[in-house]
Amino acid sequence: MSEKTATEPAAAARGRRPGGWRGLVLRLHFYAGVLVGPFVLVAALTGVLYAVTPQLESWLYxxxxxxxxxxxxxxxxxxxxxxxxxxxxxxxxxxxxxxxxxxxxxxxxxxxxxxxxxxxxxxxxxxxxxxxxxxxxxxxxxxLPLRMTLDQLHRNLLLGEPGRLYSELAASWLWVVALGGLVLWVTRRRATRPNRTPRARTLARHGTLGAWLLVGALFLSATGLTWSTYAGANVADLRAALSWSTPSLETGTAEHAGHGAPPGDTGGGGDPAAAVDRVLAVARSAGIDAGRVELEPPAEPGGTWSVTEIDRGWPTQVDAVAVDAGTGGVVDEVRFADYPLAAKLARWGIDAHMGVLFGWPNQVLLAALGLGLATLVVLGYRLWWQRRPTRATGLAFGPAIPRGQWRRVPPAALACGAVVVALVGWFAPLLGLSLVAFLLVDLALGRRAARRARG
Structure with a gap:
């Protein structure tokens, strides 16, 4: 065998090794997909169930x-x-x-x-x-009970507050995996020629489907984080600091509002039921015209009623007024038109995430997106399986992306990236903590491999 022939495979292997940022992104995408994929899969499938059951619930009840x-x-x-x-x-x-x-x-x-x-x-x-x-x-x-159970299954796996960590972990990593996949898909399309091997076909399907679902995945991740325990608290603090919070209705006592209603009076002689017709009529005259409204009696003696539009099928029917049942006056009002833009976007985003914005078209889109994400996860695991050694039998998977990819990134760029990662990890704590856990596990595995090599 000539020297040229012997060195060709090694040279080809070196040519295929990912370099620079792509190698680091590939390694992160691989580990995140393997370890967080099950959480994304469960969240996607339970979300599909929640989205497609309103009609079933209407029939059942x-x-x-x-x-x-x-x-x-x-x-x-x-x-x-x-x-x-x-x-x-x-x-x-x-x-x-x-x-x-x-x-x-x-x-x-x-x-x-x-x-x-x-x-x-x-x-x-x-x-x-x-x-x-x-x-x-x-x-x-x-x-109702059916969708309530599915909602809790999607939110916390029916495990209560501790179970919410699963959905927050999925939402925290979904955008990272999606953007990383986009980088890999774009760079691969530019750098490689078509390959018709089974693994290449799976990779092409995985990348193309991920590109199609990118916007939807980013949307689900962002809106999901607003409901989460830890990242959601940071989102709320940020919105409050920037005056982006949803305005709240003032429902203090009528006396404080200047109407002088006697303590304990709800406009019905102490019987809330007696006041509901008058309160609703006042609210209607004040522009609360949605078909679906909720009337809430005072939380304390002498307080005011709140009447709120709750038709989430239309993106503007969330106005609310506070009514003094004793005098028939409107004490306070909150109009959707006066919401800050960020509050409007949050309202629309949450309703779209729940599948109630504009009715069944929203349900169809959510179901398609959820099934698409589930397919992406399955294709990802199939790719891992297809990388297994040629002679492997049984349940065998391919090796991980080689360690040390960070050494290929310019030091200045790596330092800037580390700062960005630290800030993102602080804002989304579960993302940051799980990333640290990944690094520690990877370091431990690397040291064990090194000791075996020396032995």
Whole structure:
């Protein structure tokens, strides 16, 4: 064998080794994909289930949601009293009048046995005052038990507050993996010729699909972090510091608002139900015109009612007013038109993440995005499996990207990158801590390999 022939494979191998930033990005993308991929896969699939079940929920709970009477609606006060009779001594939390004919009115009660943002909800036929059901609902969107379970599965795997770490970890790394994949896809397309091996075809599909899903992945990551425990707190602090927070409705006592309502008066002689019709009429005259609204009685004696638009299907119907039931005056108001731009974007982003913005088209897009992300994860693991040694049998995977890729990056660029990583890790703590954990594990594995080589 000639010297030229012997050195050709080594030269070809050196030519294929990633250099500079690409090698470092490739190593990070590989480790993040392998270790965080399962979290992204679970989040994507549970998100798809949540997005596609509203219609199933409407069918499953049709008895509670559907009003069979064709008579003119009773006064809202009578509907509330019918619900109160079904929950003796219940603590009235809010009232959601039937948005249109054929729907039932929801009367929400606080219950110490339920979790945060969960309410015992009694459904009332507006035409007859008959109670059609009694279920637990969750959040402003008022999801019913099926979607409530899927929501908690997506959020925390039904493990409570500790389980939220999984979804925050997925959201924290999703944008990193997505942008890293874009860099690798672009540089590979420029640097290589088409290759028709099975692994090359898988790699091409993985990269192309990732490029198509990039914007959606970044969107899910950003909106998911706003709900997270640690990064979400930093997002809230940043928005507050920049005056980007959503304006809050002032619902102090009527006396403090200058109306002089007697303490304990709710506009109904101490009976909140007696005031709901008047409060709703005042709110309607003040421009609260959405079909879906929520009336919340005063939180303390002498306080004001809040009436809020809750139709998340339209991006502007979130206005709210505070009503003094005793005098019929509007004490305060918050209009969506007056929101800071960042608050508007946050509202739209959250609603789109939940699949409720503009109805079923949002559901279809979310489902497609979730299935696409799940496919990306599966293709990524397939790529790893296809890199296994040629003679490997059974469940064998390919080797990791070689260590030491950071040495190929110019020192000044590496230092700047380290500063950026430190800042991002501080803002998204789970990202920073998990990255440190990756580095420590990698260092330990490297030392073990070195000791074996010396032995």
């Amino acid at each position: 049709s008895d509670e949601l559907t009003a069979t009477s064709t008579a003119e609606p009773l006064p809202l006060a009578e509907q509330v009293r019918a619900a109160q009779a079904a929950v003796p001594g219940g603590d009235l939390h809010a009232v959601r009048p039937a948005p249109e004919r054929g729907d039932t009115t929801r009367v929400l009660f606080a219950d110490d046995a339920l979790g945060s943002s969960e309410w015992r909800t009694v459904f009332v036929d507006p035409g007859t005052g008959e109670v059609t059901g009694d279920l637990t609902t969750y959040g402003t969107s008022g999801v």
